[in-house]
Amino acid sequence: MLFESIDIKNLHIPNRFVRSATHEWLAEEDGTPTPAIGDLYEELAKYEIGLIISGYSYVNPSGKSSPRQQGIYDDRFIGPYSTITERVHKYTSKIALQVVHGGRQALVTPEYPRTMAPSAVKDTSSGKLPKAMTEEQILATIEDFARAVHRAHASGFDAVQLHVAHGFLLSSFISPYTNRRTDEWGGSVENRTRIIAEIIRCARELVGEDFPIMAKMNATDGFGDKGLDAPECVEIAVALERAGVCAIEVSGGISEAGEVVSRRGINAPGKEAYFRDYARMIRRTVGIPVMLVGGLRSRAVMEEMLAGGYADMVSLSRPLIREPDLVVKFREGVQDAECTSCNGCFDEDGVRCKHGSRAV
């Protein structure tokens, strides 16, 4: 099944492999994407990744959360992104832009001295206390996301993925731990997902009905029922589908929950696919394709995820940093990824594997 095609809305994807969004630390400081990012994505396309999802791209300078992160907050980025999508489209791979606002995990700078979030809940991992957003700021942020979707469309991306995971702004809206609002943007699942529904409604006015809008969502904040977790994540996924999301990638973790997103030491099949149960719960309920990310390392487990109804697609980040040609190797009979999940690839000098088959 891994090498069967799949359609997401009207988008035909040649196989079930997704390159999960991976920040590369390769953009200019103002967010302009560089030719080095194009080199990386073209290489992934050459090696037959079905769907490449870009590193997280900030929709407003106030939402930047890492040095050398790529931006999508201005029309001037359309030119360089168009060059990148053209390079990928020489191959059969599809490419999506992941769009984000850092929210309570954004960088604090002289220009943006306070982070913003649905509610003023201190991030105990960074010590930052965000300001609760005003209604005006929420509406402006919806506009920022919608314009970002429009720019992605204009740049030739095949889809966008809203980053509703890992503690960034949209994921802090869906979580009852970080969203304590009592107005129409907080409380019920409908209220906590309203910002996403509004982004999609506004984006549709700019890009029409056909452009695929996907989401990577947290199924868990990572500290049990103190925050977002099962079974409520299923209701969130259903609300996202109703809002017009056409594919969901299931992930988890926010900054203060520790090492939840990219777990270390995945060295046995039982440790792989650590969000599998969340994905299966969601997939049983929604009618759109589900992607599973997190610790997928062996071909056998990836096949089991598809055959066992956990997911429709398998999504990989760290294994493709180590081996960008992994999909081709799987096709040729290799059984296991070489990635040791050491997290040495979080490298501000440009993403790379420390054990290195390759430096970008």
Ligand SMILES: Cc1cc2nc3c(=O)[nH]c(=O)nc-3n(C[C@H](O)[C@H](O)[C@H](O)COP(=O)(O)O)c2cc1C
């Ligand atoms: C270097 C690095 C950068 C990442 N950047 C992003 C990102 O920009 N957006 C995102 O949603 N996840 C990001 N992630 C998380 C991965 O997409 C993925 O969810 C996580 O690493 C688990 O999958 P894996 O075991 O295949 O690495 C990043 C992970 C790594 C290792």
